Amino acid sequence: MTVAIATAMAGKAVEVAGEPVRAAVAELSRRVRARFRGRAADEDALARAAEDAGGIPALEGAVRRLLDEDPALRAELEAIWNQAQTRAEASDDGVVNVFNGRAEKVVQLRDVNGDLNIN
Template sequence: MDDQLVLAVTTTLASKGAEALVSGARSATGTLVRLVRGRFCSGTREGDALTAAMAHPDDRSLQAALASFLASEMSRDPTFDAAVRAAWHRLSNQIDNSSRHNVVNNFNGTAERVVQARDIKGDVVF
């Protein structure tokens, strides 16, 4: 089991999980949260650990408990392991692109027109 991956996923779930759920985002973070929430049902020890870690993102002991459950489940189920790794890969690529000042456009919802741009020089007329 890749401990660094489990810790990174756990930290992301704790720090960004609640935000992704509230916003209903179809982001890579939202995908990761939905994947783990789908596995860790509410009312179970695992589900309670996920809920607690998301409610108290600075509590390292809650993150450690969640990491333990996540690592155990990933070791037990290769399909879940592969799904978590794929979701993390998409999320980390999104983070890498953002940190290199590349453009990452995300749009959710409905609109008649949407304009997304970066580094415009000169006039823009609509």
């Protein structure tokens, strides 16, 4: 989520599945951008990332710090993110796989023809 927010805030293209997720990323970015106002270091990270995509990791770090400092904002943004992901739709021959949480390994498949062994 934080990578998508930082990338969108920097004005770079974000690859997401479906309109609900695109709209959610725009809303999340708007809310975080508003919270960055008056925070010089965060505004500077945003400006650098907007100039050069190489600055996106630093901007993502600023987003993470903001969310760590404000658990209520984090919960609010995660709720928007999760709701949008559950409404994501694939078009044509596309696939949408949604995974939330933590795991050692996650396997998501679509069409499997023949045997499949996972060890």
